[in-house]
Amino acid sequence: MTTLRSVSLIGVPTDIGAGERGASMGPEALRVADLTKALRSHGVDVVDRGNLSGPPNPWLPPVDGYRHLSEVVAWNQVTHDAIYAELKAGRMPIMLGGDHCLGIGSVSAVARHCRDTGKKLRILWLDAHADFNTSKLTPSGNVHGMPVACLCGFGPQELIEIGGQVPAISPKWVRQIGIRSVDAGEKRFVHEQDLEVFDMRYIDEMGMRHTMELALATLDANTHLHVSFDVDFLDPSIAPGVGTTVPGGPTYREAHLCMEMIANTGYMGSLDIVELNPALDLQNRTAKVSVDLIESLFGKSTLMRK
Template identity: 60%
Template sequence: MTTVSLIGAPTDVGASVRGAGMGPDALRVAGLAEALRAHGFQVIDRGNLSGPPNPWQLPVHGIRHLPEVTAWNRAVFDAVATALAMGHVPLLMGGDHCLAIGSISAVARQCRQEQKNLRVVWLDAHTDVNTEAISPSGNIHGMPVACLLGYGPPDLVGWSGERAALDAGSIDFVGIRSVDADEKQAIRQLGLQVFDMRHIDEHGMRYTMTEVLQDVDENTHIHVSFDLDCLDPIEAPGVGTGVRGGPTYREMQLCMEMIADTGRIGSIDVVEINPALDVRNRTAELAVEFIRSLFGASTLAR
């Protein structure tokens, strides 16, 4: 029986709006553990990690809260690495998206040790490829991909054993529709594969996910980093940086189901749920539905 380790990281230290630190408990209230158990998984809730409070300070050298972000990500890295070493599927409950630095670095290290190919599917309205040199805000939740590619501050790179936890070909972005001006140039220079909303509008989610998953094989570990602002805010109002025009409920369900069909899902981030901006916990409940699909729930037996 597959064991899923739930790891709560209740912080908004990398975000621009307060509230994402309540995300882990919102997922618990929405019945995440119960939903996975009902689908046949063993679930261990590891509780919430601890870390420094959000000091809510201005940027220093183009970056906000670097010591606090580093501390939270170290805690995430250790917890995810421990779950992977036990053969569990770590499910990080954020918290803001800066936490992907720690989680994906731990996954990348494990994949190198096991000689597996890592594929990250980044579901988000934003590409998060800013650096301290180009970020308009200095918020680190807009920088995790750059850090994972080896272009962040020294405190946040190299945790996987290599300077870059990922290469450009190991990550695919889905649902993108908000990219800062300098980020656009960085994406082009890095050669990143971005399936923005225009691509989904023109080709559909099925074709898009076929492209994303076309070279996944039995030696692939898929990590899904799911920012709830990937969805349209009409569907998911409880996010700090909502952007209109995201995938519909059915498009996101199909995305998750196609990832599940590969049988290669190995680790997950679920981040940026902000209950302070939500309506009756709707966004967390949606997240639970999508996670169920990611773990193989479907209308019919397939």
């Protein structure tokens, strides 16, 4: 186990890659839900770096299969630079999104840091969606459905080369958990690229404990564990404040077990929290649940056994 770390919160207030407005308010909702105080209660040194800035959302239709490509590139570039700077300074970055297209900037920065330091990388993608669309496969052109594909080198040049190496990651480093909504063409592509997906049927059959044991298998002290937490991973009954709700997600207890098992490894080195949309929420409930789960990632446990 590593010692409790120095954490930097980085707000990225944009819904540039989403199909619904409002994720731009996510960072503030997490702050209102007292994320900083919650982390400090677990002995974590927290610095809130405030919000990054980038172009406004023009809310236009897709061009050549992508919506708002130049704006998406701009936001991901500033995200990459901010996350990379924190890692270089020996701090753990927590990206407060924003929509999930920002995973491109965030994960490419983490991958770059791992190349610098000779570390292996494992990415846990907690999500209802595989996010493995391309301009040819996407029904919408929304880039928040494409980050994993872009990170694996399938996407527009400007996006796939942000971290300085194409592809930024190998599909072998990714474990997707909670998946339950995948487009038909995207499903074929996921199989072709051999992504490791623990979908909801797998979790139903095998349980969250077995799922997480496999997802976390073979980690060691030379592995950087990155967690990309899309709030739509959760069942909408506990987390209604997202633009892309899909029924049948992990329950409150399953989600906590997932987070506690990640915490137990001691290897988490960076975190994204994305797709929180306060405009669709009920009294900031989804932000509060998210903060609660993030506490479990930092060692809060109901464990009463000796």
